[in-house]
Amino acid sequence: MMSEKNLDLRYFTGFLPLTLLCLFLLYAPLIVVMVYSFNDSNSITRWDTVSLRWYYDVFYGLEAPKFKAAAINSISIAIMAATSATIIATLAATAMLRAGRFKGKSFSFALINLPLMVPEIVTAVATLIFFSAIGFTTGYLTILIAHIVFCIPFAYLPIAARMEGIEGVYEQVAQDLYATRLQAFRLILMPLMAPGILSGFLLAFIISLDDFIITNFVKGAGIETLPTAIFGAVKQGIKPNIMAISTLLLVVSVGFVALSYFVGQMGEKANPTTKPKGD
Amino acid sequence: MAASPQQNSRAMNNNYDGFGVPLILPSWIIIGFFLVVPVAMMLMYSFLTKEFRGGVIWEFSLAAYDQFFFDRGLFGDSPPVIEWTYISIFWRSIWQAGVATFFCLLIGFPTAWFIATRTGRNSTIWLFLITIPYWVNLLIRTISMKFLIRDNGPLNEFLISFGVISEPFHIINTNLAVQLGLFYSYLPFMVLPIYAAVERYNFALSEAAADLYASRTVTLTKVILPAVKPGIVAGCILVFVPSLGAFLAPDLLGGAKNFMIGSLIEEQFKGNAGNWPFGAAASMILLSLVLIVLTLYARHQARGQR
Amino acid sequence: MSRDNNIAVDIQNVTKMYGDVTALKGVSLDIRDNEFFTLLGPSGCGKTTLLRVIAGFEEISNGAIILYGQNIANLMPNERPVNTVFQQYALFPHMNVTENVMFGLLRLGQDRANAKTRVGEVLELVQLSDFADRMPSQLSGGQQQRVALARALAPSPKVLLLDEPLSALDLKLRQAVRLELQQIQNQTGITFIFVTHDQEEALTMSDRIAVIESGQVQQVGSAREIYEAPKNKFVADFIGKTNLLDVSVTDLARGKGSCILPGGVQITCPAAEGAHAGSGHLSVRPERITITALGKGLVQGTVARHIYLGTDLHVEVNLVEGGHVTVRMQNSTQIQIPKVGQLVCLDFEPNFARLLVD
Ligand SMILES: Nc1ncnc2c1ncn2[C@@H]1O[C@H](COP(=O)(O)OP(=O)(O)OP(=O)(O)O)[C@@H](O)[C@H]1O
Numbered sequence: 001m002m003s004e005k006n007l008d009l010r011y012f013t014g015f016l017p018l019t020l021l022c023l024f025l026l027y028a029p030l031i032v033v034m035v036y037s038f039n040d041s042n043s044i045t046r047w048d049t050v051s052l053r054w055y056y057d058v059f060y061g062l063e064a065p066k067f068k069a070a071a072i073n074s075i076s077i078a079i080m081a082a083t084s085a086t087i088i089a090t091l092a093a094t095a096m097l098r099a100g101r102f103k104g105k106s107f108s109f110a111l112i113n114l115p116l117m118v119p120e121i122v123t124a125v126a127t128l129i130f131f132s133a134i135g136f137t138t139g140y141l142t143i144l145i146a147h148i149v150f151c152i153p154f155a156y157l158p159i160a161a162r163m164e165g166i167e168g169v170y171e172q173v174a175q176d177l178y179a180t181r182l183q184a185f186r187l188i189l190m191p192l193m194a195p196g197i198l199s200g201f202l203l204a205f206i207i208s209l210d211d212f213i214i215t216n217f218v219k220g221a222g223i224e225t226l227p228t229a230i231f232g233a234v235k236q237g238i239k240p241n242i243m244a245i246s247t248l249l250l251v252v253s254v255g256f257v258a259l260s261y262f263v264g265q266m267g268e269k270a271n272p273t274t275k276p277k278g279d
Numbered sequence: 280m281a282a283s284p285q286q287n288s289r290a291m292n293n294n295y296d297g298f299g300v301p302l303i304l305p306s307w308i309i310i311g312f313f314l315v316v317p318v319a320m321m322l323m324y325s326f327l328t329k330e331f332r333g334g335v336i337w338e339f340s341l342a343a344y345d346q347f348f349f350d351r352g353l354f355g356d357s358p359p360v361i362e363w364t365y366i367s368i369f370w371r372s373i374w375q376a377g378v379a380t381f382f383c384l385l386i387g388f389p390t391a392w393f394i395a396t397r398t399g400r401n402s403t404i405w406l407f408l409i410t411i412p413y414w415v416n417l418l419i420r421t422i423s424m425k426f427l428i429r430d431n432g433p434l435n436e437f438l439i440s441f442g443v444i445s446e447p448f449h450i451i452n453t454n455l456a457v458q459l460g461l462f463y464s465y466l467p468f469m470v471l472p473i474y475a476a477v478e479r480y481n482f483a484l485s486e487a488a489a490d491l492y493a494s495r496t497v498t499l500t501k502v503i504l505p506a507v508k509p510g511i512v513a514g515c516i517l518v519f520v521p522s523l524g525a526f527l528a529p530d531l532l533g534g535a536k537n538f539m540i541g542s543l544i545e546e547q548f549k550g551n552a553g554n555w556p557f558g559a560a561a562s563m564i565l566l567s568l569v570l571i572v573l574t575l576y577a578r579h580q581a582r583g584q585r
Numbered sequence: 586m587s588r589d590n591n592i593a594v595d596i597q598n599v600t601k602m603y604g605d606v607t608a609l610k611g612v613s614l615d616i617r618d619n620e621f622f623t624l625l626g627p628s629g630c631g632k633t634t635l636l637r638v639i640a641g642f643e644e645i646s647n648g649a650i651i652l653y654g655q656n657i658a659n660l661m662p663n664e665r666p667v668n669t670v671f672q673q674y675a676l677f678p679h680m681n682v683t684e685n686v687m688f689g690l691l692r693l694g695q696d697r698a699n700a701k702t703r704v705g706e707v708l709e710l711v712q713l714s715d716f717a718d719r720m721p722s723q724l725s726g727g728q729q730q731r732v733a734l735a736r737a738l739a740p741s742p743k744v745l746l747l748d749e750p751l752s753a754l755d756l757k758l759r760q761a762v763r764l765e766l767q768q769i770q771n772q773t774g775i776t777f778i779f780v781t782h783d784q785e786e787a788l789t790m791s792d793r794i795a796v797i798e799s800g801q802v803q804q805v806g807s808a809r810e811i812y813e814a815p816k817n818k819f820v821a822d823f824i825g826k827t828n829l830l831d832v833s834v835t836d837l838a839r840g841k842g843s844c845i846l847p848g849g850v851q852i853t854c855p856a857a858e859g860a861h862a863g864s865g866h867l868s869v870r871p872e873r874i875t876i877t878a879l880g881k882g883l884v885q886g887t888v889a890r891h892i893y894l895g896t897d898l899h900v901e902v903n904l905v906e907g908g909h910v911t912v913r914m915q916n917s918t919q920i921q922i923p924k925v926g927q928l929v930c931l932d933f934e935p936n937f938a939r940l941l942v943d
């Protein structure tokens with residue numbers, strides 16, 4: 001029991017420990033894997049000494065070519081899917097937020113968010129059926145197309161949020177100063193949008209890099225991305241090299257998120273589009 | 280100047296008035312062609328006849344749904360009785376997702392509350408800490424969990440070495456492991472919307488309640504919870520819906536006995552069963568469940584707005 | 586139709602609807618070349634809408650806008666030789682001062698070297714030469730306002746539109762910038778259309794003022810005309826303070842009218858167009874009324890209270906026949922101030938009063 005009463009109405013006994021528990025639960029498994037990835041032992045159970053042996057194994061070991069090919073697929077698909085999704089999402093955000101009314105606007109909003117609402121496994125099944133029905137050979141291209149679809153809403157969110165924060169008046173000033181609408185878009189809206197577009201791209205990139213279920217369904221035989229390759233390997237049991245790869249991937253993901261976050265913050269500082277206090 | 284009054288404004292945010300359709304068209308095409316059409320096709324496939332090595336024969340059939348709901352005996356000629364195998368898999372999925380959602384709420388609400396009541400920079404840092412794990416590959420997080428809770432994994436070793444238990448605590452391949460995996464996968468989804476709701480909560484309400492002699496507990500249940508309910512509901516949806524169709528957690532942590540919908544569907548396309556119409560039918564049933572939940576949610580939202 | 590050469594903007598019967606809301610109702614205005622023209626009216630009366638219609642940001646539902654003989658109603662904003670200083674300034678946040686000011690020049694196809702020279706000139710004009718490399722976020726409100734002005738002036742528009750450009754500045758700065766604006770207008774010879782809801786601003790700066798109410802032009806004229814000879818009750822009331830006495834008008838002839846004041850005294854005074862016999866309003870400015878000894882004035886009342894205003898003093902008088910009148914007196918020791926409750930007579934020169942229509 002507390003001897004002194006806490007008068008802050010925001011304070012509830014036990015919420016801090018629960019928060020710490022929450023953080024512990026979220027981080028403990030990841031940290032354990034990171035630690036064990038530096039284990040020198042052949043067995044994942046026994047702790048030997050600290051070494052980079054399994055990292056060396058990831059890059060030069062027996063399975064290195066397989067993981068390397070998978071990594072190249074993953075990254076190239078993520079770059080292309082994120083780029084396409086970002087372009088599509090930017091145009092869509094312009095339509096939704098800058099083009100007034102048009103036919104099918106409310107329907108468009110639902111459509112853009114549809115990939116978020118349909119369970120992943122259902123999307124996976126539907127896409128597999130679709131490609132097989134039209135006789136489209138599964139492989140690299142099918143993965144890419146599927147990734148573009150589910151990356152669109154993730155790219156859309158930060159882009160639309162940013163665009164909503166930019167007042168229309170800047171583009172009107174530009175037009176008043178003899179810019180065509182296309183010039184207003186290119187010279188004013190796009191530079192102001194840059195942080196939003198970049199975070200949209202990074203978000204889509206990570207989402208693509210992370211995807212397992214949909215990729216696993218549509219990839220077909222003979223092609224792997226990093227998650228499907230890791231999953232395949234784990235089916236035979238967790239080996240130390242998996243923990244090294246996982247740690248690497250984890251660092252890359254977190255690095256990208258941090259980057260996306262700081263880009264957003266910098267954008268906020270460099271382009272304050274806040275209204276001056278008017279009447 | 281014969282424009283009708285409705286469409287003649289190049290007003291504040293309508294700088295590209297008239298270009299709406301061409302700008303939105305790429306998303307219509309991509310999502311329409313590669314998601315809406317496939318889902319429609321999946322619906323169609325669920326009414327076709329199965330081919331044994333995967334794929335379908337183009338012949339109308341209700342066999343997939345029949346197999347899902349009814350048992351007609353080994354040779355298909357007994358009078359139909361309800362087939363519980365698949366219904367119970369669905370029921371188990373709903374139960375598992377529900378339990379995971381409950382525990383997410385139990386831990387997520389205090390966490391969200393705590394973060395939202397920090398001031399300025401502190402709040403951002405806490406929030407950042409909570410969101411980081413979400414960005415780590417779900418597969419890797421699930422593998423990490425599997426690694427941690429194995430019979431001879433670090434968790435058991437730790438507990439044994441400190442004398443808490445003498446025999447390894449068997450979690451892996453149980454319902455509990457799946458619940459833990461789902462909880463772990465989607466916990467940040469619970470925290471974020473509640474955080475947003477608490478952030479918007481006007482603490483003058485708490486003060487008013489306290490002023491009117493409400494205790495902390497009464498304030499929490501009678502004033503705060505109703506006010507942040509939209510955030511709680513959103514968080515529950517965001518955890519429950521993906522948990523329902525989850526594949527990785529049940530597959531990697533649950534083992535063969537703790538099948539959920541995701542694994543059932545996967546097996547029809549990837550495994551040996553290879554029954555595409557049945558997989559399509561199961562997917563349709565899952566999709567319908569999710570749409571029902573989302574519709575109820577939308578209704579609830581609409582009612583809240585009024 | 587041959588048009589007057591010195592008309593800059595001829596707004597003919599412009600109507601603007603937002604859905605069901607009529608923001609402008611058949612507005613017609615002639616704005617002369619090289620004029621400082623002000624749109625004045627209460628909030629929501631349609632001033633901004635009219636400016637946006639001229640700039641091209643709103644399509645009009647009906648009417649025509651003639652700019653130096655050319656109908657521009659169907660042109661896009663970038664095709665109109667008109668520039669705007671927006672109320673929020675809206676400096677491009679990702680460009681420095683020079684780039685902001687240069688923007689319009691480059692769009693017009695000027696090469697960078699020439700544009701740079703022009704930017705230098707304009708920045709000199711607004712006294713910001715030392716700030717050419719600053720970003721907008723590094724400028725004070727007043728400086729931002731002047732950059733916005735420079736940016737709109739740089740392409741030498743035929744008409745410059747200013748939407749309450751001073752409203753975000755504090756009082757001192759606002760008074761300084763007023764003078765500057767007038768000087769710049771004189772130097773450049775550009776027609777200014779200036780929007781404000783601050784009547785003092787309008788009266789001190791403008792060549793002519795259009796008073797607008799609910800999307801309609803109530804009166805156009807010089808500051809003196811609209812102050813001394815308001816056309817109707819709204820203008821008289823909105824511009825400055827006035828007293829409106831209920832009178833009965835007996836007869837009208839050639840801009841003059843006879844009326845009977847409360848209390849029965851009959852006077853003859855100027856009448857606004859459209860005034861008619863019957864009951865009407867007589868507008869008398871507070872500073873035109875003097876307090877006199879009993880029996881020597883036109884109306885009678887008791888002093889209700891004093892309102893102290895520093896240099897001035899307002900004395901409110903309740904008329905014997907009902908209604909009340911405010912009298913403005915100079916706050917000096919030489920003048921005797923009637924006490925509250927005292928019965929007084931009020932006097933004014935009938936020529937400075939005015940019969941109005943509603
Ligand atoms: N985009 C719009 N849609 C609907 N109604 C509008 C729109 N813009 C303005 N209005 C309406 O038109 C009328 C005139 O608005 P306007 O902005 O021109 O007023 P204003 O005279 O500039 O007022 P203020 O002095 O407050 O700036 C108002 O009643 C306003 O509500």
Ligand SMILES: [Mg+2]
Pocket residue numbers: 632633634
């Ligand atoms: Mg305005």
